[in-house]
Amino acid sequence: MKPIDVFKALSNETRLQILEWLKEPEKHFTSQEVNDFQNVGVCVTQFHEKLKVTQSTASQHLSILHRAGLVITSRRGKWTYYKRNEEAFHQLKEMIGHEI
């Protein structure tokens, strides 16, 4: 986890919104295929619709969060689910004050 990549990933309102929604997915999304948000997460189309950006844009934002290590993805059939990587946020907190 490179600090600079994490901070760049967090330097965008859309991505902060995604992460906020992912704190309580059941509150912000109505699951279609699965409803086990905690273990599985939220798929790209749901972000695409709720964010009101194109599917392409939604996918790219999620990709940036993933490369920064802030979310975990899991493929189930044709869906890719995204959920928060709480461990990464824990590490980030540790980082601030030590490395930064």
Next chain:
Amino acid sequence: MKPIDVFKALSNETRLQILEWLKEPEKHFTSQEVNDFQNVGVCVTQFHEKLKVTQSTASQHLSILHRAGLVITSRRGKWTYYKRNEEAFHQLKEMIGHEI
């Protein structure tokens, strides 16, 4: 302290370097005018020289860190001194996990 401004300020290697040096100024700078790093801080010219960027660039980086609330400035005569705002880093840690 707007999260997005803080993360943008932290999304640059030069600024991360400044903050790192400011953790132990006495280790990285030889004070010329004053040597009370803890209370006063480090002036622009010292960053300008050590970073090997123009005075203009150094000043701008420090300005961005200041607007984000991550450093505190104090003017003494013709010098402007910069030091870490540890309170801001504390708040940032709190923010992660709550707001973010």
Next chain:
DNA sequence: TTGACATATCGCGATATGACGATATAATAA
């Protein structure tokens, strides 16, 4: 007041980022 030094701001070109539409890839359904 004038000159010298420290810092801040302006304007510019180069590069990075953000959003999009188009298209490629992957998985399932018919």
Next chain:
DNA sequence: TTATTATATCGTCATATCGCGATATGTCAA
């Protein structure tokens, strides 16, 4: 196999950021 759906990637354009030189502002000493 072919069509459909979900996601990822590519190319393009608009905007933001970065670093610079030039210049303005602020402070002090002569």
